[in-house]
Amino acid sequence: MTIIRSGSQAPVKGPAEYFTGDVTIEWQFSRDEPARLAGALVRFAAGARSAWHTHPLGQTLIVVSGTGWHQCEGEPRQEIRTGDIVFCEPGRRHWHGATPDSPMAHIALQEALDGKMVEWMEKVSDEEYLAENRADA
Template sequence: MDIYKAGSRPTQSASADYFTGRVTMDPIVSAPEPATVRALSVHFEPGARTAWHTHPLGQTLHVVSGAGYVQKEGEPRQDILPGDTVWIAPHEKHWHGATEETAMTHIAIHEALDGETVVWLEQVTDGEYGAG
């Protein structure tokens, strides 16, 4: 059993290669093999968002504060609020982030397949982000 005391692991800044705006992440769990689960608390400042991406085994998002957006390729952008849970199917191209005016924090849960949890794609353009 491992116990990670609150504040014992540093907050990480998200890479500008995969995110637009200020995004920070706090680890929750990265279970050792043979387990595959990974979870992070991800905080998006207003206007911040991920790039388009997919997950080999899907992803669950659970919004804990603020207001945000999520979008599946080819479908309209959806609003997400605290208490909302989003299931994203394996290989489904999508993005998520905060609204223009409000920060958003969600828990992101996904599994690794052969060590891979995410496939990063192109950045979400300002036009795509603003198209509500």
């Protein structure tokens, strides 16, 4: 059995190459093979967001506080709130983060395929982030 004790991991700043704004990553974990699960608590300050990215086996987000946005490419941006659970399909290009007026935190869970959990892409531009709720944003 492994227990990662509360407070035993220092929060880390979300890397600027993958996030815009103030993002903190806490409770980060991953399992050794043959298990594939990894996860973290990710906190977004108001206006902060991830870059576009995909996950080879999909991703599950559990919103634990605040209000945020999630958008899959080609679909309208969706508001997500405390208690919402979001599943993004394998290989689907997407981004997520806080709204301009509210911080948001979620637990992110994803599995590795051949050792890879995420493929990062370009940052979400301010224009894309602030676009009205359109599929072409």
